[in-house]
Amino acid sequence: MYVAVKGGERAIQNAHAWLAEERRGDTNVAELSLAQIREQLSLAVNRVMAEGSLYDPDLAALAIKQGRGDLIEAIFLVRAYRTTLPRFGSSRPVETSEMACDRRISATFKDAPGGQVLGPTFDYTHRLLDFKLAAEGDVPEAPAAEPRMEATPHITTFLQGEDIIEREAFSDEVPGDLTREPIAFPAGRAVRLQALTRGDEGFILGMAYSTQRGYARNHAFVGELRIGTVPVEMEIPELGFCIEIGEVELTECETVNQFKGSKTVPPQFTRGYGLVFGQSERKSIAMALVDRALRWEELGEDNLGAPAQDEEFVLSHSDNIQATGFLEHIKLPHYVDFQSELELVRKLRREAAELAETLASREAAE
Amino acid sequence: MSDYNFAYLDEQTKRMIRRAILKGLAVPGYQVPFASREMPMPYGWGTGGVQVSAATLTPDDTLKVIDQGADDTTNAVSIRKFFEKTAGIATTERTARASVIQTRHRIPEAELTEDQILVYQVPIPEPLRFLEPRETETRKMHALEEYGLMHVKLYEDISQHGAIATAYAYPVKVEGRYVMDPSPIPKFDNPKMEMAAIQLFGAGREQRIYALPPYTQVVSLDFEDHPFEASKADHPCDLCGAEDSYLDEVILDDAGGRMFVCSDTDYCRSRREAGHSGRLGGEAA
Numbered sequence: 001m002y003v004a005v006k007g008g009e010r011a012i013q014n015a016h017a018w019l020a021e022e023r024r025g026d027t028n029v030a031e032l033s034l035a036q037i038r039e040q041l042s043l044a045v046n047r048v049m050a051e052g053s054l055y056d057p058d059l060a061a062l063a064i065k066q067g068r069g070d071l072i073e074a075i076f077l078v079r080a081y082r083t084t085l086p087r088f089g090s091s092r093p094v095e096t097s098e099m100a101c102d103r104r105i106s107a108t109f110k111d112a113p114g115g116q117v118l119g120p121t122f123d124y125t126h127r128l129l130d131f132k133l134a135a136e137g138d139v140p141e142a143p144a145a146e147p148r149m150e151a152t153p154h155i156t157t158f159l160q161g162e163d164i165i166e167r168e169a170f171s172d173e174v175p176g177d178l179t180r181e182p183i184a185f186p187a188g189r190a191v192r193l194q195a196l197t198r199g200d201e202g203f204i205l206g207m208a209y210s211t212q213r214g215y216a217r218n219h220a221f222v223g224e225l226r227i228g229t230v231p232v233e234m235e236i237p238e239l240g241f242c243i244e245i246g247e248v249e250l251t252e253c254e255t256v257n258q259f260k261g262s263k264t265v266p267p268q269f270t271r272g273y274g275l276v277f278g279q280s281e282r283k284s285i286a287m288a289l290v291d292r293a294l295r296w297e298e299l300g301e302d303n304l305g306a307p308a309q310d311e312e313f314v315l316s317h318s319d320n321i322q323a324t325g326f327l328e329h330i331k332l333p334h335y336v337d338f339q340s341e342l343e344l345v346r347k348l349r350r351e352a353a354e355l356a357e358t359l360a361s362r363e364a365a366e
Numbered sequence: 367m368s369d370y371n372f373a374y375l376d377e378q379t380k381r382m383i384r385r386a387i388l389k390g391l392a393v394p395g396y397q398v399p400f401a402s403r404e405m406p407m408p409y410g411w412g413t414g415g416v417q418v419s420a421a422t423l424t425p426d427d428t429l430k431v432i433d434q435g436a437d438d439t440t441n442a443v444s445i446r447k448f449f450e451k452t453a454g455i456a457t458t459e460r461t462a463r464a465s466v467i468q469t470r471h472r473i474p475e476a477e478l479t480e481d482q483i484l485v486y487q488v489p490i491p492e493p494l495r496f497l498e499p500r501e502t503e504t505r506k507m508h509a510l511e512e513y514g515l516m517h518v519k520l521y522e523d524i525s526q527h528g529a530i531a532t533a534y535a536y537p538v539k540v541e542g543r544y545v546m547d548p549s550p551i552p553k554f555d556n557p558k559m560e561m562a563a564i565q566l567f568g569a570g571r572e573q574r575i576y577a578l579p580p581y582t583q584v585v586s587l588d589f590e591d592h593p594f595e596a597s598k599a600d601h602p603c604d605l606c607g608a609e610d611s612y613l614d615e616v617i618l619d620d621a622g623g624r625m626f627v628c629s630d631t632d633y634c635r636s637r638r639e640a641g642h643s644g645r646l647g648g649e650a651a
Contacts, residue, residue, distance in 0.1 A: 009443050076408065083404040084370070182399035182573040185502050312500055322409050322571045326489070329410025332441055335614055336434045336471045336629055340533035340552035342615065343597055348527050 023068045037061035046249075046278025047071055051320065052078030053179065053198045055248050055277050072200075076321050083179070092242055094230045096252050096275070098151045101228035103279075106155045108221045108256055114152030119227060121281075155224040156254055156271065165256065165269040185312045192294055192311065196287045197276050199318030207308045207318075208286035211293045216306030218292050220272060223256035227279050251276045253284040257292050262300035270299060290314065373420040373453040379403055383421035383575070387566055390577030395540030396508070397491050402573040412445060412470055413570030415487035419449065419468045422483055422566065428456045430464035435472035435612065435629030442470070461632050471534075473555040475611045475633040478563035480580060486549045488569035491576060493537045493547040513545050516587065524592050536594075539585045546576065546584075554598045554612045559584040601626040606637035607644035 024031065038045055038061040048060040052075045060078060067073030103119025106112055118124075159165040175190035183191065196204060211217055229249050233242040253274040261267035272292030274284035293308040307313055317323060371377065386400035405413040423429065429449055433442040437459040445468060446457050458464050461476045470487040478484060490496075494504045497515045507513070516537060523531040530536075536553035540546050548556060549567060559565065565578040578584065588594035599613040604625040611633055613626040625646055628634035638647065 008438060008440075009447070012440060012443060076404075079404040080406045084374075084376070086376070179404075180401050182401050184399065312502060316501070321404065325409025325411065325413075326571055327410075328408065329489070332411070333434050333439055334471070334550075336552055336612070337534040337550050339599065339613070339615055339629075340554070340597075343599055344529075344531060344533040347597075348529065348531070351528055 023066070032065055034058055034061040034065060037064050043279060044069075044071060044074075046280050047201060047283075048074045048078055050277040050280050050283060051075045051198050051200065052082065054078050054082040072320050072324050076324075079321055089234060091245070092233045092235060094232060094248070094250070096226070096230060096250065097154050097157075099226055099228040099230045099250070099252070100147070101152050101226050103227040104152055104224070105226075106222070106224045108223050109155060109158070112155055112158065114148070120279075152226070154254065156256065159223075159256070159269060163268070166259070166265075166271060168271070183315060185315075187311060187315055189291075189295070189298075192315065193273065193275070193287075193291060195315045195318055196274070196290055197283075199287075200320035200323065201280075201283045201286070203318050203320065203323075204286045204290055205282060207293075207314060208289035210306065211289050211308045216293050216296070216304045216309045218257045218270075218272070218289070220255040220257050220289050220292060222285060223254045223271075225251070225253045225281065225285065227251045227281070249278050251278065251280045251284040253281075253288045255285075255288040255292060259299060265300070270295070370452050372425065373423050373449065373455075374406075375403065375417065375420045379417075380421040383417055386575040387418065387421065387577060390566070390575050391564070391579050393544075394578050394582050395544030395546040395576060397569075397574040397576045399573055400575050402570045405570065407444070407448070409571035410489065411441060412468070412487035414568030414572075414575070415468050415470070415485050415570075416445060416448070416568075417570060418485045418566050418568035418575060419466060420453075422466055422485065423449065423453055423455060425453070425455060427465045428458050428463055429453075430458050430461060430467045430632075431469075432467065432472060432474070432630075432632075433470040434614070435474070436631040438631065459632050460636075461630075471550050471552075472612070472629060473551055473558045475608075475628070475630045476636075478561050480562045482563040484561075484563050484565045486551075486565065486567045488547070488549045488567045488572075488574070490535075491547055491567065491569040491572050491574040493535075493545050508544060511543070513539075516545060520587060520589070524589070530588070530592065530594075533597075537587050539587060540578065541583050542585075545587070548584075552598070552612055553586065553594070554596045556584070556586045556594070557596050599626050602644055603628045603634060603637075604644045604646040606634045606642045606647065608634070608637055608642070 038057045041064065044064055045057050045060045048063055048071055049055050049057065052060065052063070059081065060074065063074035063077040064071065066077060101114070101117060103121060104114060104117045106116065156165055160167065175194070176188065178191050178194055187195070227249070229247045231244045231247045234245050235242045255272040257270045257272060259268055259270040270292065272288035274287030274291065276284045276287065290308055293306070294311055294314065296303060296309050303309055383400060386398045389398045390396065402414065402417060405416055407413060407416065419429070429446065431437065431442045431446040433439040436442065449455060450457055461467065461474045465481060466483045466485060467474065468485040468487065473484065492501070492504050494507055494516060497519055498504050498507065507515070520530050523529065532553065534552045535547055535550040536556055538546050538548055538556060538559065548559060559578065560581065560583065562580050564580060567576045586594040599615060601613060602609045603611060603613060605627050608628055611628045611630055614629045616625050616627060618625055
């Protein structure tokens, strides 16, 4: 009987074996290849790369396969792998104004240099289940055009000419890295943005949504949303110049927000910023809204006590690996703690009963 | 296993953790922030303790891992295997033979010695957290030694329940300075914290390490008229007959039959090996 409370190595081994079997599913069905996941579940791959903070579509695909499609599990696998990797150095900042855009839209101007490019978007699809997909079949080739070779300037640069939007302060400061330094508050915008870009998509979405519904509303226009690839360059000290080490796909969102002005600043537009690995539109827009909400102090706005304005609250709860770990750990054994609570509640009940008895007998005597 | 560095973490990371440990030992009870890494087990599974152990272990060490006092609970087995695999060190279930003991929720019953290190897994390192959720505020409160809120909480417990309604993770004051969370050990274990061994506390998710050097004064918070009391189930162990050990209550049947057994499995086994026996000692062991 006492054996029942023993965990045992065998139980763990057997659980792992069963898990592997369940992951594979019915062996009469062909096994998924990493290439299939990478090519056909690319938005899941993108999310795992973004929140795993590691740009590697093949590893992300492997993690998704190993995690049985549980994306948080996959993100965890990637994070645990990432943390063991040596750091050779850091890249130069990527230049998103020179992005080769697959998609680029602005909600603030009907047209602008670089044009409105819808790209591969769900936006205007009708969400009707396409039963044709249930059967395998070839996809007709999409019409193609000559790609634009020139750079696509950011929409906000047009507003900047008029000085009607805030200028981002230039800084050569090395941004903090929350994976190498424990986070301390106030964290500063760079670390905040790092936390947001690797934060849980659902959490960031909920926070952003709350600002739209009036919890620290900062009415946001999507000044621009662009998706495409940018080269990543690294300066090699021995060479004395930069070389391109690869390219990454990014989604960048810049919002244009109202700002009434303050004592020192005339009315002008302000910005929120979102930048995420891969095609991660929802995440980058949400990130920009939350970034803007968190900037209240810097812009001299009122603290409305809204959750999305609270840096410590947002940053302490945005990481899904931390959150899921702590949440799920309550299924681990707690019987020592529970036993002590049991003793305490029994003791308190005994004392309460004794007290009630004394009062009752005293009343009866009177 | 050659794919990973000794005890999994790279040497730079271990150095960073050792610095935090040394700072913690220099300022007993103070929570030192450290750049906690993602480990291959989830946050909440003891990543803080595992990182502290990894930074503490040497190839000559013998490791013991317990969870709820037991060596054979699933997570204790899992962590012990992790270090067997990544550090190739010797492991033991015998408290006396271990040089490093990683624990969750208990302090072993056997007295520890100066040659041992006890590593605790800590979920929430901040004793004031449930009184004040903001880290920015609680850090200030520690800096100013402003612990009034804690005393008010304990007082309110007494006025409402007639007793301090904290049974585990019972707050302590270290060397008359820092109020510290002893991790979720039952308050029965609190008095043992004044010990010969080094005690290290690791909170991975919360990125904090704190420490108690040997023989540090550790006082459980209380009031003169409501002194601290280290309580346990009022039974002897049904297997080994011990009257001085912390007990788990095990439900035996549908009729509510129970037995009480030592939560420290090594202590219980050692006693039985020495010939002690409890009420059910013969049949269940």
